[in-house]
Amino acid sequence: METETRQPQPYRNPLAEPNWSGAEKEIARKVFQSALEKELQDTVNAARQKMAKITRASELWDLEDWLGRQRRQIDEKYDYRYSVLLMVFVRLIAEGRLSESDLDGLHSDKIDYIRRILSFAKR
Amino acid sequence: METETRQPQPYRNPLAEPNWSGAEKEIARKVFQSALEKELQDTVNAARQKMAKITRASELWDLEDWLGRQRRQIDEKYDYRYSVLLMVFVRLIAEGRLSESDLDGLHSDKIDYIRRILSFAKR
Numbered sequence: 001m002e003t004e005t006r007q008p009q010p011y012r013n014p015l016a017e018p019n020w021s022g023a024e025k026e027i028a029r030k031v032f033q034s035a036l037e038k039e040l041q042d043t044v045n046a047a048r049q050k051m052a053k054i055t056r057a058s059e060l061w062d063l064e065d066w067l068g069r070q071r072r073q074i075d076e077k078y079d080y081r082y083s084v085l086l087m088v089f090v091r092l093i094a095e096g097r098l099s100e101s102d103l104d105g106l107h108s109d110k111i112d113y114i115r116r117i118l119s120f121a122k123r
Numbered sequence: 124m125e126t127e128t129r130q131p132q133p134y135r136n137p138l139a140e141p142n143w144s145g146a147e148k149e150i151a152r153k154v155f156q157s158a159l160e161k162e163l164q165d166t167v168n169a170a171r172q173k174m175a176k177i178t179r180a181s182e183l184w185d186l187e188d189w190l191g192r193q194r195r196q197i198d199e200k201y202d203y204r205y206s207v208l209l210m211v212f213v214r215l216i217a218e219g220r221l222s223e224s225d226l227d228g229l230h231s232d233k234i235d236y237i238r239r240i241l242s243f244a245k246r
Contacts, residue, residue, distance in 0.1 A: 037180075040179075040180030040183075041180065043180060043183060044177060044178075044179075044180055044183050047174065047177075047183055047186075048174060048177075051170065051171060051174045054167060054170075054171075055167075056163075056167075057160075057163030057164065057166060057167055060163075060166060060167050060170055060190065061190075061194055063170075063190070064187060064190035064191055064194060067183065067184075067186070067187035067190070068187060068191075071184055071187060
């Protein structure tokens with residue numbers, strides 16, 4: 001377990017607001033960015049397929065609605081605050097957008113935390 | 124000039140709130156509907172072209188914004204209330220989406236009104 005130095009408090013759950021070392025931040029940023037870019041590209045591809053099927057204008061407005069929902073969903077999902085980042089990774093793993101091995105190099109406490117949540121979610 | 128029977132008033136400008144005969148309404152509805160469908164189809168085609176050029180997700184959100192603007196613009200423009208319909212036709216003619224001959228069969232007062240506005244707009 002890492003030592004919390006920035007916010008001295010009588011008691012803190014280190015997993016609720018984990019510390020991130022510089023090396024961990026680098027890994028996290030890279031994994032996060034790559035998952036985001038992949039999801040954006042998937043959205044472009046899905047939008048292309050939807051557009052190709054459109055014959056009537058009303059379907060164009062359906063596409064607009066869909067794009068808006070995708071945009072909001074992606075904005076919400078990809079939240080790079082360290083206080084929520086582990087939950088973002090949990091979600092991305094649960095959705096098959098990340099695998100645990102992508103997170104190699106993060107402190108074992110973080111990995112354990114993610115595993116615990118995922119095993120709970122599976123029950 | 125047609126006789127106003129529905130709303131007896133001491134004085135009315137017949138061109139501000141023109142009467143529409145059944146035959147005129149039929150023409151107006153057909154012309155309006157056809158222009159609307161054409162514009163919607165143009166929008167589908169333009170959206171397709173924009174989509175084909177998209178390589179990055181940020182451009183996808185630009186397309187979403189564009190679609191939203193198009194939708195609002197079309198909703199506002201195609202207002203089938205008889206109190207504003209002549210101005211709708213003026214706008215569609217000015218935009219090259221209708222020609223005066225499409226309105227053949229409307230009362231000459233209406234055509235004259237439209238011409239007057241258009242000639243004023245050209246000055």
